[in-house]
Amino acid sequence: MxxxxxxxxxxxxxxxxxxxxxxxxxxxxxxxxxxxxxxxxxxxxxxxxxxxxxxxxxxxxxxxxxxxxxGATNQIVDDYANMKAYEAITSKLPKGVSLPAGTTGADILNRLPNKSEIEKQIPSSQLESIKKLDLSRRPEFHFDxxxxxxxxxxxxxxxxxxxxxxxxxxxxxxxxxxxxxxxxxxxxxxxxxxxxxxxxxxxxxxxxxxxxxxxxxxxxxxxxxxxxxxxxxxxxxxxxxxxxxxxxxxxxxxxxxxxxxxxxxxxxxxxxxxxxxxxxxxxxxxxxxxxxxxxxxxxxxxxxxxxxxxxxxxxxxxxxxxxxxxxxxxxxxxxxxxxxxxxxxxxxxxxxxxxxxxxxxxxxxxxxxxxxxxxxxxxxxxxxxxxxxxxxxxxxxxxxxxxxDEPEEAVESNNLVKLSDIKGEVEFDNVVFGYKPDQTIIKGLSAHIKPGQRVAIVGPTGAGKTTLVNLLMRFYEINSGSIKIDGVDIRKMKRSDVRQMFGMVLQDTWLFNGTIRQNLMYGNPKATEEEMIKTAKEAHVDHFVRSLPGGYDMVLGEEAANISQGEKQLLTIARAMLEKAPMLILDEATSSVDTRTEVLIQKAMDKLMQGKTSFVIAHRLSTIRDADLILVVKDGNIIEQGNHETLLKQNGFYAELYNSQFAE
Structure with missing residues (x-):
């Protein structure tokens, strides 16, 4: 970070x-x-x-x-003040004198000869309440x-x-x-x-x-x-x-x-x-x-x-x-x-x-x-x-x-084509595309891939190899031209149906936080245990998975620290093999494995790709020499196409790339 x-x-x-x-x-x-x-x-x-x-x-x-x-405090203070006032006034009266009912403090004060002097001694805040006080009975606290x-x-x-x-x-x-x-x-x-x-x-x-x-x-x-x-x-x-x-x-x-x-x-x-x-x-x-x-x-x-x-x-x-x-x-x-x-x-x-x-x-x-x-x-x-x-x-x-509020992908109509029997014929017809309207990357690209062909896409960095695959999967919509599968424009199919036709293995391994079994069956949850084990053996995954704590039930999360990057990539390859999609996309699928494992994977891949249209993006040209068709992409165009021997004889851009990797 x-x-x-x-x-x-x-x-x-x-x-x-x-x-x-x-x-x-x-x-x-x-x-x-x-x-x-x-x-x-x-x-x-x-x-x-x-x-x-x-x-x-x-x-x-x-x-x-x-x-x-x-108010409760005022009640207590008033009751206390009334009791004190009662004692103060009644103390001025002769002993044994009883007052008739209704006698107020004002009545008593008016009878006293020194009324003005007594009133001066009483705080003005209490004087009015004293005058109204009924002195015929002794005041008490109003606890009720x-x-x-x-x-x-x-x-x-x-x-x-x-x-x-x-x-x-x-x-x-x-x-x-x-x-x-x-x-x-x-x-x-x-x-x-x-x-x-x-x-x-x-x-x-x-x-x-x-x-x-x-x-x-x-x-x-x-x-x-x-x-x-x-x-x-x-x-x-x-x-x-x-x-x-x-x-x-x-x-x-x-x-x-x-x-x-x-x-x-x-x-x-x-x-x-x-x-x-x-x-x-x-x-x-x-x-x-x-x-x-x-x-x-x-x-x-x-x-x-x-x-x-x-x-x-x-x-x-x-x-x-x-x-x-x-x-x-x-x-x-x-x-x-x-x-x-x-x-x-x-x-x-x-x-x-x-x-x-x-x-x-x-x-x-x-x-x-x-x-x-x-x-x-x-x-x-x-x-x-x-x-x-x-x-x-x-x-x-x-x-x-x-x-x-972000703009979404165009809403798909209900009258879309769904292919039932996929043969795997793919045609790029004058495809034009750019991530930005004013910057075209793919410029009038055309190619025809026959069913079951193994197609390798090669070229320098930034040539448009991965972009080509993204267009094929409808991750992006082309500006003009068409891409057809079995003669049907992929824009006339549901995006999910198009993507379901392909199994994919990327250079960057993606495994979610779950068991190895769940990861392998991610693309084909209906696969049986026997099918999963068989595929794992073909992808050379079974032997190292069984050596892990928990085997296929081991959770790939923090516990996956003891799994190497190459082993993770083997798992993604096994996942693609188990999916059994009619077509394959392999983007540098063996870049993180050693040479010996790569040979084993190539054999497994050969078996996997038999009868399936496969697109292989590779920088190591040694991995695609057996491809049926090699598309050499440069600056958004296919500048050369053919098999390995044909392209070498042309002594063009592909030959230059190949010789630069294997020159003594």
């Missing part, structure tokens, strides 16, 4: 306390992508509406609880009212939890269904895309859309979408409750926000730069380590240890410096924000105390207000983080939708 690839992999979401504040990757068309995503979710509109209702309900219950709890408040609070907490559970359950169902559907559509889309698409995109890019991008969308739907609803409702609800308690204290609380936001912005600018440098240098460091350990033997051969260690130290020192600065700057946020918040609390406490003394606020209200202020900061931070997450989600969704 290249250092650039590793670096890209390492540049993920920023870590540390400032991690959630990174801008992340942005979509090119944020609004358009969001509209597409909403339209994609339209099938789940009722579920989303239920999530909205339950999220609002759950949040409202959670928001209302502090004010109700403040407090218990009702407690039961109400417990009920609200329980309902809030139930609503949150239902909301989460519905959202999880929607998310997993959307994720499943999206991955399913992407998987089906891959099979409908022309091969030319993958010439422009790396497999890693395609894989990233199916895995990383879909996961990003899934996590946002499952977590962030619910948080958006709850955080927004929480912020609005708390603001309403705070202003309902005291608009003066609410203004003080809100004045702290821009101050805290300004500090966060200033620190974030410095911190994010350092986090970006940290991630870049971490990718560079990992790339260097991977590069050095990947080529450890070569590095030692050239005595590059000292140079490697010096480079590692330089990168490591830069990483240490940027990491220290990143953590230092981000670490300043919490103490500074706490300091600003504490100043705000002091101001609110002083103002609340002054309002309480003047009878404009109660202690329970101050308690509820402080609780609301504590709850207010968290949803604000969540909204800020979600705004950044939505940018990344929109970018991921944009890549997914771009992939789903």
């Amino acid at each position: 290249s250092r650039q690839t590793t670096k890209k992999r390492q540049q993920v979401r920023m870590g540390g306390p400032m991690g959630g504040m990174g801008t992340g990757e942005k979509a090119k068309d944020f609004k358009g992508t969001v509209k597409k995503l909403i339209k994609y979710l339209s099938d789940f509109r009722w579920q989303m509406l239920m999530v909205l209702v339950f999220a609002i309900g759950s949040t409202i219950f959670a928001i209302a609880s502090p004010k109700i709890l403040g 009212a407090i218990w009702r408040i407690i039961i109400l609070l417990v009920g609200m907490y329980v309902l809030s939890v139930i609503f949150r559970y239902i909301q989460t359950w519905i959202m999880t169902q929607v998310t997993q269904t959307v994720t499943f559907r999206m991955r399913q559509q992407l998987s089906e889309k891959i099979n409908r895309l022309p091969l030319s698409y993958f010439d422009k995109q790396t497999y890693g890019e395609v894989l990233s859309r199916i895995t990383n991008d879909v996961d990003t969308i899934s996590q946002t739907l499952n977590q962030s979408l619910s948080q958006i609803i709850t955080s927004t409702v929480t912020v609005l609800g708390i603001l309403v409750m705070m202003f309902s308690i005291s608009w003066q204290m609410s203004l003080v609380a809100l004045l702290v926000l821009p101050l805290a936001g300004g500090v966060i912005t200033l620190i974030a600018k410095s911190s994010q730069k350092q986090f970006l440098r940290q991630q870049t240098q971490l990718g560079e460091l990992n790339g260097h380590i991977e590069e050095m350990y990947g080529g450890h033997q070569v590095m030692r051969v050239f005595n590059g240890q000292k140079k490697s260690i010096t480079k590692f130290s330089k990168i490591n020192n830069r990483l240490q410096e940027s990491a220290w600065k990143a953590q230092f700057f981000s670490g300043l946020i919490h103490p500074i924000i706490n300091f600003i918040s504490n100043i705000g609390y002091v101001a609110m406490t002083i103002l609340g105390g002054w309002l309480a003394i003047n009878g404009r606020l109660k202690i329970g209200d101050i308690q509820a207000f402080i609780q609301y202020v504590d709850q207010f900061n968290q949803p604000l931070v969540q909204v800020a983080n979600i705004a950044n997450i939505l940018q990344s989600t929109a970018a991921a969704a944009e890549r997914v939708f771009e992939f789903l």
Whole structure:
């Protein structure tokens, strides 16, 4: 893996306390992508509406609880104040005096000669309640009212939890269904895309859309979408409750926000730069380590240890410096924000105390207000983080939708020809093709291959040998001309039917993560065990497979480390032989085997190719001397054709190639 690839992999979401504040990757068309995503979710509109209702309900219950709890505090404080007021006033009366029912504190105060002096001694916040106090009976704590408040609070907490559970359950169902559907559509889309698409995109890019991008969308739907609803409702609800308690204290609380936001912005600018440098240098460091350990033997051969260690130290020192600065700057946020918040609390406490003394606020209200202020900061931070997450989600969704909107292979009609008895006659008639419209590679190529002929395609690198095979398999559509099999244009057949006619062995071995038996029977799952063993013996696979742990049941994954590249290629050859297709394509099929094994494989191939039209692409001309027809391709044209002896006698381009390989 290249250092650039590793670096890209390492540049993920920023870590540390400032991690959630990174801008992340942005979509090119944020609004358009969001509209597409909403339209994609339209099938789940009722579920989303239920999530909205339950999220609002759950949040409202959670928001209302502090004010109700403040009411319980006010009840206790009022009851206590009434008891103290009763004792203060009745102590002024002569002993043994009983008061008639309905006697209030105002009645007693009016009878006292020093009324004005006593009223001055009583706080103004309590004076009005004392005047209304019924002194005919001693006040008590209203435990029944407090218990009702407690039961109400417990009920609200329980309902809030139930609503949150239902909301989460519905959202999880929607998310997993959307994720499943999206991955399913992407998987089906891959099979409908022309091969030319993958010439422009790396497999890693395609894989990233199916895995990383879909996961990003899934996590946002499952977590962030619910948080958006709850955080927004929480912020609005708390603001309403705070202003309902005291608009003066609410203004003080809100004045702290821009101050805290300004500090966060200033620190974030410095911190994010350092986090970006940290991630870049971490990718560079990992790339260097991977590069050095990947080529450890070569590095030692050239005595590059000292140079490697010096480079590692330089990168490591830069990483240490940027990491220290990143953590230092981000670490300043919490103490500074706490300091600003504490100043705000002091101001609110002083103002609340002054309002309480003047009878404009109660202690329970101050308690509820402080609780609301504590709850207010968290949803604000969540909204800020979600705004950044939505940018990344929109970018991921944009890549997914771009992939789903890619032009597909032309839809095949229902009136297509299906060959029942394939003879294997192939004709290229004035074929013109280019991967790009303005760059023609195959220029008017014509050739006629008789049934059962063994055709070798030779030529220099880039001559169009593999392109010719790709056109034959309909991986690409030709610009003009025609390719016919048994007299039928392959464009009049289904692509799957055309490809089913060919068995293929490529230079790059492809074996999936499964048992050897599953890999061998991949092209012919109906083959019997006896047929598989017989084919394995003919391909000289059986003897080394039986020496492996598990034999044919050994899983070709991490356990395949003890299988050589040549043995893997033997397995792919055996797989093609077992498929029993009427025609064959062999692209450097024996390039990874030793000379002795190559001779054995050639014998097996000779038997395999008997009576089948076979196309062999080879650079080693010694492997195709027995071909019935050799097509010499150069610059997209067949410049020579014939058998080995005929082409040598012509003393042309083929003779030149052959002699360059075998000249003494």
